[in-house]
Amino acid sequence: MKKVLFALAFGAFLSTSIAQELPVPSPSCKLEQRVGLTDVTLEYSRPGVKGRTIFGDLVPYDKVWRFGANKNTMITISTDIMIQGKTLKKGTYSIFATPSKKEWTIAFNTDTEQWGAGNYTSEKDALSIKVPAKEHAKHESFTIEINDVSANGAIISMIWDEVQVNIPFKVETDKYALANIEAAIKEGKDLDKVYYQAARYFHGKKDAKTALDYIAKSLKEKEGFRALYLRAQIHLDAGKNKEAIDDGEKAMKLALDAKQEGWASYIKENLAKWRDKK
Numbered sequence: 001m002k003k004v005l006f007a008l009a010f011g012a013f014l015s016t017s018i019a020q021e022l023p024v025p026s027p028s029c030k031l032e033q034r035v036g037l038t039d040v041t042l043e044y045s046r047p048g049v050k051g052r053t054i055f056g057d058l059v060p061y062d063k064v065w066r067f068g069a070n071k072n073t074m075i076t077i078s079t080d081i082m083i084q085g086k087t088l089k090k091g092t093y094s095i096f097a098t099p100s101k102k103e104w105t106i107a108f109n110t111d112t113e114q115w116g117a118g119n120y121t122s123e124k125d126a127l128s129i130k131v132p133a134k135e136h137a138k139h140e141s142f143t144i145e146i147n148d149v150s151a152n153g154a155i156i157s158m159i160w161d162e163v164q165v166n167i168p169f170k171v172e173t174d175k176y177a178l179a180n181i182e183a184a185i186k187e188g189k190d191l192d193k194v195y196y197q198a199a200r201y202f203h204g205k206k207d208a209k210t211a212l213d214y215i216a217k218s219l220k221e222k223e224g225f226r227a228l229y230l231r232a233q234i235h236l237d238a239g240k241n242k243e244a245i246d247d248g249e250k251a252m253k254l255a256l257d258a259k260q261e262g263w264a265s266y267i268k269e270n271l272a273k274w275r276d277k278k
Helices: 002-017 173-187 191-204 208-221 225-237 241-257 261-276
Strands: 028-035 038-045 074-077 081-083 086-088 091-098 103-109 125-150 153-171
Touching: 028 125, 028 153, 038 125, 038 153, 086 125, 103 153, 173 191, 191 208, 191 225, 208 225, 225 241, 225 261, 241 261
Parallel strands: none
Antiparallel strands: 028 038, 038 074, 074 091, 081 086, 081 153, 091 103, 103 125, 125 153
């Protein structure tokens, strides 16, 4: 009995006293990307090919797979997104895949505590889609990327061995942006900055009328060099060089008065270009 107790105690001692950092076969990876106003986080493990036949062998065709190694691949989205015209609600999901030679089924599942696919059930899928499988140059490590990022969407790409699958998605940036603008105006703090940021947003969307409306409100609250310079840019885009130069000169003077030499120098440089266009 004493020998048994000693062995148990020694085993417990080893388990708590040995600290070894060693490489793992499938290291973990965390990818974070903002798409418009939506934060997308992917957490997954990265197995290697290691000379093996992957799809159709290590990962069988027509059988559900954990989409990586170790704990299931996880995706967290801070807002609803649209995939193939279907809504995936904001939250955290595990991703499962059912590969075939030409087409894969991708499932976003609400069971986020699985290791492997042994307990997978489609009844817990929040969304399931089919995407084509494409040929890709040999790629050793299982890789998930977020590519073609714009204000309105992006593409989640899985690349491994000689296969690539793409999952395009869209985000409703305009809806959230307008809600944020309205909420900030209602709060009523720093309205010159609130209106300025709204004007910048609509200027970027090529909506000159709305941008000018907001920049006018910003300048009414406070005549700042940033707002004047933005109005100059809006005028320039509309082909109104004289108005752009007038606002640019005022903006440069205000920047100098505010001891913002960097801004003043930047505006001066652009004013020279604008004058050349006259």
